[in-house]
Amino acid sequence: MAVQALDAATLPIDWQRLALPAVLIVVGYGLIPAYASSYLVEAILLPFLALSLAAVGLNLLTGYCGQLSLGSSAFMAVGAFAAYNFNLRIGGLPLPATMILAGISAAGIGVVFGLPSLRLRGFYLAVSTLAAQFFVQWALTKFGWFSNYNPSGVISAPHLTVAGFSLDGATGRYLLSVTTVIVLTGLVSRLVNSATGRNFIAVRDNETAARVIGVPVLRTKLLAFAISSFIIGVAGVLWAFTYLRTVEPAGFNLDRSFQILFIIIIGGLASIRGAFLGAAFIVVFPLVLSRLGAFLFGGLFDSGALDMSQRIVLGALIIIFLIAEPNGLSALFDRLKRRIGSRSS
Amino acid sequence: MIGASLGAAAYERAPEISALLAVTNPVGDRRPACLSLRPDAVLVLSGIGISFGGVTALSDVDLEVKSGEIRAVIGPNGAGKSSLINIISGLYHADHGKIAIDGQSFSRVPASRLAQLGVARTFQNLALFGGLSVRDNIASGRVHTRRASFVEHIASLPRARREDAAVAEKVDKTIAFLHLEAVADRLVATLPYGLQKRVELARALVAEPNVLLLDEPMAGMTATEKAEMAGFVRAARDRHGVTIILIEHDIGVVMGLSDRVAVLDYGRKIADGTPTEVRADPAVIRAYIGAAEGENGEGI
Numbered sequence: 001m002a003v004q005a006l007d008a009a010t011l012p013i014d015w016q017r018l019a020l021p022a023v024l025i026v027v028g029y030g031l032i033p034a035y036a037s038s039y040l041v042e043a044i045l046l047p048f049l050a051l052s053l054a055a056v057g058l059n060l061l062t063g064y065c066g067q068l069s070l071g072s073s074a075f076m077a078v079g080a081f082a083a084y085n086f087n088l089r090i091g092g093l094p095l096p097a098t099m100i101l102a103g104i105s106a107a108g109i110g111v112v113f114g115l116p117s118l119r120l121r122g123f124y125l126a127v128s129t130l131a132a133q134f135f136v137q138w139a140l141t142k143f144g145w146f147s148n149y150n151p152s153g154v155i156s157a158p159h160l161t162v163a164g165f166s167l168d169g170a171t172g173r174y175l176l177s178v179t180t181v182i183v184l185t186g187l188v189s190r191l192v193n194s195a196t197g198r199n200f201i202a203v204r205d206n207e208t209a210a211r212v213i214g215v216p217v218l219r220t221k222l223l224a225f226a227i228s229s230f231i232i233g234v235a236g237v238l239w240a241f242t243y244l245r246t247v248e249p250a251g252f253n254l255d256r257s258f259q260i261l262f263i264i265i266i267g268g269l270a271s272i273r274g275a276f277l278g279a280a281f282i283v284v285f286p287l288v289l290s291r292l293g294a295f296l297f298g299g300l301f302d303s304g305a306l307d308m309s310q311r312i313v314l315g316a317l318i319i320i321f322l323i324a325e326p327n328g329l330s331a332l333f334d335r336l337k338r339r340i341g342s343r344s345s
Numbered sequence: 346m347i348g349a350s351l352g353a354a355a356y357e358r359a360p361e362i363s364a365l366l367a368v369t370n371p372v373g374d375r376r377p378a379c380l381s382l383r384p385d386a387v388l389v390l391s392g393i394g395i396s397f398g399g400v401t402a403l404s405d406v407d408l409e410v411k412s413g414e415i416r417a418v419i420g421p422n423g424a425g426k427s428s429l430i431n432i433i434s435g436l437y438h439a440d441h442g443k444i445a446i447d448g449q450s451f452s453r454v455p456a457s458r459l460a461q462l463g464v465a466r467t468f469q470n471l472a473l474f475g476g477l478s479v480r481d482n483i484a485s486g487r488v489h490t491r492r493a494s495f496v497e498h499i500a501s502l503p504r505a506r507r508e509d510a511a512v513a514e515k516v517d518k519t520i521a522f523l524h525l526e527a528v529a530d531r532l533v534a535t536l537p538y539g540l541q542k543r544v545e546l547a548r549a550l551v552a553e554p555n556v557l558l559l560d561e562p563m564a565g566m567t568a569t570e571k572a573e574m575a576g577f578v579r580a581a582r583d584r585h586g587v588t589i590i591l592i593e594h595d596i597g598v599v600m601g602l603s604d605r606v607a608v609l610d611y612g613r614k615i616a617d618g619t620p621t622e623v624r625a626d627p628a629v630i631r632a633y634i635g636a637a638e639g640e641n642g643e644g645i
Binding site: 187190191194195196197198199201202204205206208209210211212213214215216217223227270 | 434435436456457458459460461465466468472473474475476477481484485486488489491493494495498499501505508509512548549552
């Protein structure tokens with residue numbers, strides 16, 4: 001890698017393309033671990049990273065391949081409980097291997113519940129993916145084995161160590177999370193720009209034409225389900241191990257699936273950046289709103305009414321925003337960038 | 346050839362005779378034998394029939410297409426032209442009859458293997474991938490040649506890179522052939538209609554098919570665009586030797602462009618021959634040209 005970087009340095013460099021990743025790496029690995037408060041990390045960054053990754057996974061399936069799914073939360077649950085069990089039952093399994101095996105388990109379940117996509121489309125497919133939601137929650141509650149016979153089905157995160165380093169502290173969990181998200185997002189961004197990614201888009205935009213030119217439609221859809229569920233499964237591991245630390249099957253309910261779907265709709269379908277912008281909006285905005293509400297009206301209303309009115313404000317903002325920019329935050333971002341660009345030139 | 350001309354003659358003279366022939370020569374026993382007699386036929390349809398919910402769209406249609414010819418299929422609206430192309434491309438399954446592509450006989454053409462069989466098509470209503478650039482839309486036409494898995498693509502392994510390079514080369518050639526350089530990197534959905542039609546032709550041509558099915562490639566175009574498109578279709582045949590089946594409403598374009606013309610009316614083939622023969626055919630004049638002139642007057 002170092003040699004490549006040197007080679008690149010001697011060539012004319014596309015600074016604009018390198019600027020954003022460079023800033024992200026400095027902020028992500030330098031500033032945040034050094035200066036961020038543990039509140040910022042625990043309450044905002046960890047859920048933001050896990051949900052962003054889940055949204056990247058769902059965006060691959062729904063945004064790029066056009067298969068509507070309401071099963072994301074179930075695939076997160078599969079990832080989390082699989083990781084818990086792999087870690088518990090295979091002694092000395094390294095954490096990265098645990099996460100990969102958890103992702104593969106989620107991918108397997110994803111393919112099974114993706115099978116209806118070969119026959120169903122749109123809303124009908126979304127309804128059939130609800131089956132995953134109910135089935136997984138039921139199985140995890142019904143069979144005590146999954147939670148090592150914990151009476152309430154709760155699993156707790158094991159000690160997180162990679163190559164001898166303990167990652168149990170807030171910063172350690174953050175570093176695990178951010179590294180996982182960067183690696184998987186990098187792989188997904190390569191995938192969507194490859195021939196396989198273009199097959200996804202072809203199936204989404206015109207399935208009949210895709211079939212006639214030789215896109216293996218069935219295989220492509222199942223592949224989308226598999227890869228998407230893998231990523232969502234790993235996001236579930238991050239959610240359970242780095243953010244919540246203890247989690248029960250009911251924590252992965254339909255609300256979470258909807259939340260992830262809203263993230264990609266608000267952020268922008270078929271856009272990786274949109275998954276992050278949408279997750280930031282969904283995670284950060286309610287917190288900002290609640291702080292602001294408490295600050296302005298804290299003495300005047302009781303907290304229940306304040307909480308309810310925050311939800312109303314959030315809902316109204318989403319509606320206004322989607323009318324103004326149906327293609328999501330990502331498109332809004334592009335528009336702003338263009339406007340700034342045209343003003344400065 | 347004798348059978349074909351005899352049949353055509355019979356169709357010309359009297360519809361009753363053709364009906365009689367269909368009864369006395371049941372489909373399937375003699376016609377496959379004809380296949381082997383015509384080694385230059387790349388596509389042979391025999392006795393094709395299909396109906397939708399009791400409405401017959403096609404009945405007992407025979408069509409034989411020689412290698413390297415531009416074969417037009419014309420007929421008034423609802424004559425069954427698009428059904429015919431959908432049957433050849435496997436999107437519809439015929440109730441009766443057989444389709445032989447390059448000597449392989451099917452009663453149902455497998456649509457997912459169409460590209461491997463050397464058949465490419467365009468659609469009457471555009472069927473492009475709106476979220477992809479012009480270049481990527483065209484590149485998708487070579488998807489049937491790709492073998493590399495998604496892992497190889499992500500890791501950029503040699504086979505994936507080799508395939509990408511091979512596809513890019515063909516795509517560049519096709520873009521140059523159809524003069525699409527100026528718009529190559531635009532999102533296809535942002536192009537005007539006439540250009541989108543051309544991109545669809547490019548996506549079909551880049552597959553280097555033996556047989557190209559064009560479903561109303563000039564529908565909705567201006568006269569200039571039509572002439573341009575006709576030029577591209579002819580050039581595709583002349584330079585690459587593609588056999589072309591052309592479904593078209595605009596009879597003027599068809600007559601100038603095609604080597605042989607089959608005429609459908611109410612799901613039956615009423616005439617088949619060179620443009621001159623077809624134009625002089627009283628059945629065609631009665632069934633199609635009279636009606637079509639009226640329709641063209643209305644701007645269809």
